[in-house]
Amino acid sequence: MNAVDFELALRGGVFLGVFAALAFWEFIAPARVLKLSRRQRWGANLGLALVSTLVVRVIVPGSAIAVAIVAANEGWGLFNRLGLPLWMAAVASVVLLDLAVYLQHVLLHSVPLLTRLHAVHHADPDFDLTTGIRFHPFEILLSALLKLAIVAALGAPVLAVLVFEVLLNAIAMFNHANVSLPSWMEPVVRWLLVTPDMHRVHHSVIEAERNSNYGFCLSVWDRLLGTYTPAPRGQLDIGLAAWRDQRTIATLPGVLGMPFRHEGVAR
Secondary structure (H helix, E strand, O other), X not given: OOHHHHHHHHHHHHHHHHHHHHHHHHHHOOOOOOOOOHHHHHHHHHHHHHHHHHHHHHHOOOOHHHHHHHHHHHOOXXXXXXXXXXXXXXXXXXXXXXXXXXXXXXXHOOOHHHHHHHHHHHOOOOOOHHHHHOOOHHHHHHHHHHHHHHHHHHOOOHHHHHHHHHHHHHHHHHOOOOOOOXXXXXXXXXXXXXXXXXXXXXXXXXXXXXXXXXXXXXXHHHHHOOOOOOOOOOOOOEOEOOEOOHHHHOOHHHHHHHHHOOOOOOO
């Protein structure tokens, strides 16, 4: 099995394992009562994730792992030039890739064309692990292209890219899960990682709250760059006020067509 096939198998296995564990946690101890049924929302969200995966595989068949291998062989990128020890280059690469996701997320809320795509994610009227894979195919495609460019520019080691790709799937589902950590554990974990309670604020209908807590994995970027909101101002309402029609926000055809409609964007 080559490195690319190993990555796909590992990511698939981790995805299924984390999905099952979080779905069980949500079932036995949900943080919030959901507005819509799982069957209705999950059909749209999982269908969207499947379409996005197929689009990326067809248009961008090369993975980030493949780019990292080529970069290592050709000496491309910062870390291949610096000649750092593998562990140091790997840790730095994962941290910088996480920062890149943070900065990309800020752009998605700042550039009008991108906010139309990102509105698909924020229009989910509920917040659970499937929200973490609810992205329009065009947004996923742009993210994939940007990731390939960053991996090449950094000369990120194959190990670092593999770790990051696994984290990308697992943590996106974790910090969107409809769960809460125990009160004693929440501040401890949040000191390092983005928790569900922290990221849930980012899905508020209130614009000021939505334009905060952009972090994907490490919580430090929001703290350092002034975008951290510790808790909602009051009762938290999830979604986008301009997008409430269930035929649009909770069906696969509806969410695929959202960026081409004019009801509103994720501002």
